[in-house]
Amino acid sequence: MSLLLNAQDPVAIESAARRLAAGSLVGLPTETVYGLAADADNASAVHRIFEAKGRPSDHPLIVHLAPGAGPQGWRAGVEHYASEVPAFALVLMQAFWPGPLTLILPRRPEVAAVAAGGQDSVGLRCPAHPVAQALLTAAAAQGVHGVAAPSANRFGRVSPTTAQHVAEEFAGLSDDALLILDGGACPVGIESTIVDCTRGYPVLLRPGMITPARLEAACGQPLRERDQAAPRASGTLESHYAPRAQVRLMSAQQLQAALDLLGADAKHIAVYARPAVKTLAPVPRRRMPDDAARCAQELFAVLRELDATGVRLIWVETPPDDAAWDGVRDRLQRAAA
Numbered sequence: 001m002s003l004l005l006n007a008q009d010p011v012a013i014e015s016a017a018r019r020l021a022a023g024s025l026v027g028l029p030t031e032t033v034y035g036l037a038a039d040a041d042n043a044s045a046v047h048r049i050f051e052a053k054g055r056p057s058d059h060p061l062i063v064h065l066a067p068g069a070g071p072q073g074w075r076a077g078v079e080h081y082a083s084e085v086p087a088f089a090l091v092l093m094q095a096f097w098p099g100p101l102t103l104i105l106p107r108r109p110e111v112a113a114v115a116a117g118g119q120d121s122v123g124l125r126c127p128a129h130p131v132a133q134a135l136l137t138a139a140a141a142q143g144v145h146g147v148a149a150p151s152a153n154r155f156g157r158v159s160p161t162t163a164q165h166v167a168e169e170f171a172g173l174s175d176d177a178l179l180i181l182d183g184g185a186c187p188v189g190i191e192s193t194i195v196d197c198t199r200g201y202p203v204l205l206r207p208g209m210i211t212p213a214r215l216e217a218a219c220g221q222p223l224r225e226r227d228q229a230a231p232r233a234s235g236t237l238e239s240h241y242a243p244r245a246q247v248r249l250m251s252a253q254q255l256q257a258a259l260d261l262l263g264a265d266a267k268h269i270a271v272y273a274r275p276a277v278k279t280l281a282p283v284p285r286r287r288m289p290d291d292a293a294r295c296a297q298e299l300f301a302v303l304r305e306l307d308a309t310g311v312r313l314i315w316v317e318t319p320p321d322d323a324a325w326d327g328v329r330d331r332l333q334r335a336a337a
């Protein structure tokens with residue numbers, strides 16, 4: 001079993017920072033999801049992330065930077081990892097960091113090659129979660145420029161939003177191999193919005209809770225859709241975030257009709273839908289909130305919980321066709337693919 005420490009424990013942050021500096025792995029709460037963290041400039045530590053996740057080593061990881069303006073803050077981190085920062089990217093950092101936004105920038109060839117999965121770019125983000133910030137700051141004081149951290153789940157599976165989820169994902173790792181900082185449930189709940197800044201204009205690679213409209217308003221230019229030339233991102237693979245049960249997305253009407261048809265025979269099915277959908281048979285059921293932010297916050301925990309009931313199918317109401325729901329809709333579509 002991995003070692004689980006309450007992040008409020010006075011020794012927790014220091015021990016975790018020492019482990020990072022020594023090349024070991026840390027389960028880290030961020031405002032989006034929990035990350036599986038290692039020193040981004042330590043190739044063998046980063047290899048251990050790929051190994052623990054079962055993730056192909058050519059899938060690049062996001063490098064997390066400490067907050068603040070000092071010599072160990074995110075500006076210094078950006079200088080360390082990026083060879084070039086377009087003006088619109090700097091504006092986006094200033095507007096949304098610390099926060100759930102990742103920017104892909106051209107990489108300085110001599111740094112973080114393994115974390116970048118061999119790409120000539122690097123994904124950077126300064127997280128807003130106080131525990132992540134405290135750990136990044138303590139690690140920076142020990143010479144760690146940035147912390148590579150993919151979501152702390154096995155490859156292709158649902159991202160973790162609690163420390164318990166992380167412990168379940170990596171139950172096979174010993175307490176020497178993995179220290180998990182318990183910082184409670186993640187407030188955002190789905191992964192950061194990713195914007196590619198390597199092509200001279202912003203391209204949306206992965207939707208999140210920062211909407212395109214807010215990004216466009218901040219940087220004063222249109223956000224382009226990803227195309228063939230856009231860098232590959234594992235969170236953008238068609239099938240991802242998948243529970244064991246099969247997820248099916250349906251409109252409220254379709255879902256109601258299917259449930260009515262099955263009646264009491266609705267076995268092996270769990271339902272995640274807004275209150276208008278009525279389930280008569282006693283199936284595992286969670287009510288989808290009307291608010292996108294609240295839905296995002298609980299989404300992965302709900303998928304895990306419904307999956308754990310042992311059902312074969314999870315029927316989910318298609319979220320509203322509104323930009324505020326883009327991130328949630330994207331994750332559900334990938335869970336269903």
Ligand code: TXA
Nearest residue numbers: 032035060061121122123150151191192231233234235
């Ligand atoms: O909210 C988040 O972003 C969380 C927390 C832990 O920060 N992290 C996360 O990491 O979601 P991960 O590895 O599960 O997803 C990172 C995504 C992947 O789809 C990866 O391909 C993409 O970022 N990415 C990272 N660096 C990249 C690069 N240089 N070029 C293109 N895509 C990149």
Ligand code: MG
Nearest residue numbers: 150151159235
């Ligand atoms: Mg992931």
